[in-house]
Amino acid sequence: MNEETETAAVTYYPWEKESQVAPGESLLDAAEDLGIGVEALCGGEGLCGTCKVVVEDGADCLSAVTDADETLLSADQLADGYRLSCRATVEAPGRVDVTVPSVSQKSGGIVLTEGNEMEFELDPVVRKYHLEFPAPSLEDHTADAERVMGALADGYGLSVADMDHGVRRELPNRMREEETDGTLSVTATVYDDGEIIDVEPGWAGEMYGLAVDVGTTTVAVYLVDLRTGETAAVSSQLNPQSRFGGDIMTRVRYTRRNEGGREELRESIVDGINDCIDEVTTEAGIAAEHIYESVFVGNTAMHHLFLRIEPSYVAGSPYVPANHAPTAVKARELGVDINAGGYLYWLPISGGWVGPDKVSVLLVSEHYREEAMTVCIDIGTNGEISVGNSEKMWVTSAPAGPALEGAEITHGVRAQDGAIERVDIDPETLLPTYEVIGDGAPNGICGSAVIDALAAMFTVGLVDRRGQFRDAVMDHERVRTNDQGVVEYVLVPDGESGIDGDVVITQNDIREIQMAKAAIQAGTLVLMEELGIDTVDRVVLAGGFGNYIDPESAMTVGLYPDVPIETVESLGNAAGIGAQLALLNRGAREEAKNVVDAVEYFEIAGTDVFRDNFMESMYLPHQDYDRYPRVQERVEQIRDVEDVVQRG
């Protein structure tokens, strides 16, 4: 198996990672090459002893025990095969098995990527411990559960008081499956240092978790290896609750009007998630029993409907959720097909529609920790907005509706092949240019292009600041009044398009987009008023939409405040990333609770202050143009190029 005959094949446990190690290389260096973090406080100088490992097999292939080993390790440890990994070098070819005990493991920084880098310690709530202890006898008839708990205390200094009842039921059998000369060997899985949730015979290191992002439209399931922090597989599908209604309110109404409706909705989303679990476990080739926890994010309604909590009251004024605190429920209580003793953990809820998804976004954006005054918007059917900094932060949820996602737009489509994703309009000719996803002809406009189109139509003066087609452009070849008497702009003429007819943007479409952006803009402004500020330092966008949107266009229509364009940042699917973070680092969960405590929830629904701001925000970019100096300047520059129309 050795690629070079002189190397030794060293396998590191508990990861079971193998490396071909050349003569003279130390076990410490070889581990680091594999990405395994071994503690070495003295820098590998043989001074501190923190890098000790257990050579289980193949000691013959290694250098002899050194003085440093003898000094820093106890006689018992030496007898058990302990070595300083910085001192032990490969000397001869062969196979070497090395266990890095948890005390020597460096909690290495994990980087979650998706455009966005986050470094954190790998410190999951779920831990596995290998235990060896004498089999029961007439002389030592300690009960099974107490025997396992005693071994945990003796071996790891861990005092665990609870055991899942399902584990206790099978414990007498499982505990005795692997015995050698009167010594039993088991792996105990411990949840949050407090409960034994699995006991397996022998050593079973596999340990996975799920991060689940339950969107109103789409569900995404990430299978994460809790030993390494790596994502092993991903699966997503439409939220099966959609058959009870595309939007939240229709689903909530369904539960009110149908006996057992809540149970139907729970069952449908759980079935969907179980399908995803089936997919990711098959892809990764692992057993679902080795998934011990699933961390969930989603909006408050998704939280309630998944957990079968009565959703009526959070869906109507004053929009109060059933709970703020994180919700941990045994997987078997909800029917989710992971280890039956495992847990489903929902991040906490700030208030109303500002749910675990927004808390997750805040966890990732971290702007509640920074001095810069930041607006963070998670754009979806409801736009979750936070404004503030480390001193003070307000959050709210604004009813944007689906227009920004391309729905309720005459030729709106999802971001798929054939969808127009970028639009620009020549200020001179007023003719459009556009980009299409994939190779085909354009068959519609997706959300990002809808924003682009409106921004461009405004910039070049096709529409005025109220969003109305200007009289001066009515004779332009691409502007016409349709059969219903509605003015429209032809983006793609028939023949050039992939559909039977033109692709157009109508006056009504523009109204829809104006209302959507005005809701988010007004929500933001309400929070800014609450903070007593007129401007912010930066804008952070979360959600898939934030990835596709053109920051310039979005600012031009007024979706968010006027800031230097380079300070607009997109976090990608921050909600899903936050769920993974909470899965891999227990501190992140505490932090999520702190976030909920730190932010103030503002319920804008039905308030005069929101209504007033909404009316002003219907303008492009806002009734008070002076709030948008950068937009104003840019629009004037473009119109200067060719003064086709007057300033609207």
Add this chain to the structure above:
Amino acid sequence: MNEETETAAVTYYPWEKESQVAPGESLLDAAEDLGIGVEALCGGEGLCGTCKVVVEDGADCLSAVTDADETLLSADQLADGYRLSCRATVEAPGRVDVTVPSVSQKSGGIVLTEGNEMEFELDPVVRKYHLEFPAPSLEDHTADAERVMGALADGYGLSVADMDHGVRRELPNRMREEETDGTLSVTATVYDDGEIIDVEPGWAGEMYGLAVDVGTTTVAVYLVDLRTGETAAVSSQLNPQSRFGGDIMTRVRYTRRNEGGREELRESIVDGINDCIDEVTTEAGIAAEHIYESVFVGNTAMHHLFLRIEPSYVAGSPYVPANHAPTAVKARELGVDINAGGYLYWLPISGGWVGPDKVSVLLVSEHYREEAMTVCIDIGTNGEISVGNSEKMWVTSAPAGPALEGAEITHGVRAQDGAIERVDIDPETLLPTYEVIGDGAPNGICGSAVIDALAAMFTVGLVDRRGQFRDAVMDHERVRTNDQGVVEYVLVPDGESGIDGDVVITQNDIREIQMAKAAIQAGTLVLMEELGIDTVDRVVLAGGFGNYIDPESAMTVGLYPDVPIETVESLGNAAGIGAQLALLNRGAREEAKNVVDAVEYFEIAGTDVFRDNFMESMYLPHQDYDRYPRVQERVEQIRDVEDVVQRG
């Protein structure tokens, strides 16, 4: 409704107990007449304020507020209707509603009777709290769960972190059912100060618990009012697991040989208990949802089979149970029909066959706290034995078999109508006298009479110390050899009996009883040897059998050590009483854990020391007659009366 026109009808809450109170009588005195304990540290002199109550309605019927009220109660309290109950007297007829707040309630001593008196504080693990708080609004949009928890903290200083998931699901609805002028009113049920397990609209004081004694043969269910400590109803039935085998080993074998056998056994016992719950709730006229906890006792095998824990290993050497610690499981996890958020709580296990039933007996007997050296025996198919005092105590379980309960005896029957329950034999004529349960003719011999008969046959010299019929009595009219060549003594001749034929005791029957008593006796002697003692100060008997047995007869055959007969005490169904104790007093549960820690478990099965003692204990009363000086003296006295036979 008033019996005398001048009295007022005063109802005390939370008990809803009503009293006709004469003019001039104080609310404090009237409460005491009803058995309601109201704290009154100053003796009802209006000095301490500890007797304060809330007059909810009918203040017009009472005397005016006194200076003492004004001094000892705050302005807020006075406004809320608080009064010193020692100062407020009835003045006019009418209806008065008085709430005694928990701070004013005296935790009265509760006496559990069943021959045996135990006094203790009423301090159940389950508590109910009436909460009132403002309905959610746009200004105060704290989530529902946190609102309830906040009201608990504000009103009662109780910080409760958890809420049952089933409660959370329905909380948004139930919380809003009872609203007056923007104030919501609910009753929260809290388990062990840590978890909200029920929320009901308005004030709902009903609060019950079950004490369940799961015997191998019989299941008994006591419905207990947790507000008063009173037993509201009792139901018992044969353990339905009997159809899988009358004894434990057969049932355990069934689980091993049949897939799903453990689930079948769990289902069968749970069905039986649910039938009992149906009966007791119907009899008491209460809703099963108001039962919040069930405390269980039973032997270790019953514990395992009820909880569906693998029983194979506790059933075979070295007889190690799955756990020692108390087991608390949500009722819904096992399918027991009490409040779904409620708990099933099994008392802890000492070791092997010394299960929650024996721990419960020790809790009631309390001999682990006394200086006197005591033998405590719970007689059943397995005799659970403890020997020791406050300094040191050993426990074990001895395989007595069912003979002492009348099984495997030729004419053995259960203690029912027609069963002979007492036997004596005239030392002169060697003719028997007997007592029968009920009015009918005797149809068999129950356990207690079997012991009587053997004791009498030995005392009068019909059998020798080895339990064998003596040659000298073979010609007696009541002694004969039957068709199988076995010698037998005719207790009731045909014609006089209620069956078709004689009622007899055979040589084989005597052997069965000898083996049963020898098992218990040997178990006791092993523990005495372990303690290095030859004699004990007293004997305590537990179990129904201990109630019926004649202490003199039992000592004569050697069932327990020779002690002054007046020190032999019977506790009745101590296991069931201990379960009620643990239900009503949380300290008793802690005490049960202490008991398990304090006692040393000795596994006698398969040991030489048990085998040796067993052989010596086959003798009547023991091979070493000098261990039984009082028995010896009495036998000699009786034989002196008429020296019919020689000393055996």
